Amino acid sequence: MKIIVLKFGGTSIGSIRRIKKVARIVKSYTKKYKVIILSSAMSGTTNKLIDMSKKISANFADNEYDTLVSAGEQISCSLLAGQLIENGIQARSLMAWQIPIITEGQHKHSRIKYIYKKRILKFLNTGGVPVIAGFQGINKDLKITTIGRGGTDASAIMFAKFFKADRCVIYTDVEGIFTTDPNKLKKAKKIKNISYEEMLEMASLGSKVMQPHSIQDARLNRINIEVKSSFLNKSGTLITKKKNIINNKIITGISSTENDSKITLLGVKDRPGIAASIFKPLSKNSINVDMVVQNISSNGKETDLTFTIKSYDLIKTKKIIKNNKFINFKKMIFDTNVSKVSIIGVGMVTTPGVTFRMFQALAKQKINIQVISTSEIKISVLIKKNKVTKAIKTLHKEFNLNK
Ligand code: ADP
Numbered sequence: 001m002k003i004i005v006l007k008f009g010g011t012s013i014g015s016i017r018r019i020k021k022v023a024r025i026v027k028s029y030t031k032k033y034k035v036i037i038l039s040s041a042m043s044g045t046t047n048k049l050i051d052m053s054k055k056i057s058a059n060f061a062d063n064e065y066d067t068l069v070s071a072g073e074q075i076s077c078s079l080l081a082g083q084l085i086e087n088g089i090q091a092r093s094l095m096a097w098q099i100p101i102i103t104e105g106q107h108k109h110s111r112i113k114y115i116y117k118k119r120i121l122k123f124l125n126t127g128g129v130p131v132i133a134g135f136q137g138i139n140k141d142l143k144i145t146t147i148g149r150g151g152t153d154a155s156a157i158m159f160a161k162f163f164k165a166d167r168c169v170i171y172t173d174v175e176g177i178f179t180t181d182p183n184k185l186k187k188a189k190k191i192k193n194i195s196y197e198e199m200l201e202m203a204s205l206g207s208k209v210m211q212p213h214s215i216q217d218a219r220l221n222r223i224n225i226e227v228k229s230s231f232l233n234k235s236g237t238l239i240t241k242k243k244n245i246i247n248n249k250i251i252t253g254i255s256s257t258e259n260d261s262k263i264t265l266l267g268v269k270d271r272p273g274i275a276a277s278i279f280k281p282l283s284k285n286s287i288n289v290d291m292v293v294q295n296i297s298s299n300g301k302e303t304d305l306t307f308t309i310k311s312y313d314l315i316k317t318k319k320i321i322k323n324n325k326f327i328n329f330k331k332m333i334f335d336t337n338v339s340k341v342s343i344i345g346v347g348m349v350t351t352p353g354v355t356f357r358m359f360q361a362l363a364k365q366k367i368n369i370q371v372i373s374t375s376e377i378k379i380s381v382l383i384k385k386n387k388v389t390k391a392i393k394t395l396h397k398e399f400n401l402n403k
């Protein structure tokens with residue numbers, strides 16, 4: 001029998017009623033496959049744990065944070081395993097340290113490096129169904145680590161890789177990957193097949209339906225992912241290699257972000273290397289700078305520089321810039337009322353004029369573009385947060401995604 005990995009997200013196991021439904025889904029696979037389950041925490045649990053840590057300190061120790069926030073998965077896994085046992089399936093919950101799942105990198109943002117297989121294989125061979133905690137691992141110092149919000153997606157992909165699974169099925173609260181968030185735009189359409197490349201861009205640009213690292217790992221290891229609903233028995237979306245996809249659309253999807261901030265430094269004394277002097281200490285502090293524009297100085301001496309970061313890094317960023325002795329500027333202004341809207345599609349590589357069409361469609365709706373960034377298969381614009389819904393609606397229509 002082949003191995004299959006099933007991942008259940010927070011809403012899918014968000015109540016006892018849902019857990020019972022999940023147990024029935026699991027049962028439907030056990031005749032044909034050896035099943036490995038990866039489970040998230042029940043929806044809301046991880047957020048509650050994080051809120052508690054914040055009440056103790058804004059700088060709550062990273063290793064204790066990981067121990068704390070990984071606790072939610074212990075609850076959901078044991079409940080699901082208990083339900084499966086109740087239904088006559090030989091199940092067992094497993095936390096990362098019991099396997100173990102080895103991670104590397106920093107706390108809060110670790111990556112799975114290795115998964116010990118022997119005991120799980122033995123259990124599978126006796127007809128057992130392991131219910132494994134997603135999102136967590138242990139590092140070489142035996143400390144509990146986590147792999148970033150939404151990390152159970154990445155855990156599932158890594159299990160599919162190490163166990164050479166036939167497939168990885170991601171069960172969630174929507175029917176699959178849509179042209180844009182179906183909870184934000186009713187006209188969003190389910191996509192039948194999407195390439196790793198496009199899904200990676202969509203995920204990185206704000207479509208939280210899949211965690212970006214998980215797609216990167218799936219692409220590297222050529223793991224087919226099926227995303228589908230745990231509520232409705234309907235076909236979902238297949239995430240696969242480009243070669244398997246026929247698509248006549250220029251744009252495949254639209255993504256938007258919710259937590260960007262824009263910083264502008266006015267009157268920066270210009271000299272070769274100034275941008276590096278500004279960004280080096282930010283990168284050293286693990287602050288991710290996203291979009292950047294630097295204006296040409298009108299007098300050849302001073303320039304204005306604008307860039308975006310994640311809003312949770314704003315306080316730290318302001319502090320670092322203020323304390324940077326290698327730069328000179330007149331004023332720093334910031335804006336948390338911004339959002340990045342992106343159109344994504346491999347079709348744009350071969351179609352000229354996509355940028356123009358995007359800008360014109362937004363201009364017609366009087367949506368002002370503040371910053372632009374592009375890559376081969378995506379165009380992103382920074383706009384006012386309160387214009388996001390309108391922008392998505394406009395672009396969805398402009399690029400024929402309503403049909
Ligand atoms: P889970 O708890 O199952 O991991 P998430 O909340 O992480 O689920 O992801 C599912 C959510 O992703 C959906 O409820 C939906 O609002 C959101 N989403 C954002 N963009 C998209 C998209 N393009 N297609 C489908 N869902 C999307």
Ligand code: ASP
Binds near residue numbers: 041134152
């Ligand atoms: N429980 C974790 C989170 O909420 C991991 C996950 O859901 O995938 O981020």
Ligand code: MG
Binds near residue numbers: 009150153209210211
């Ligand atoms: Mg998720």
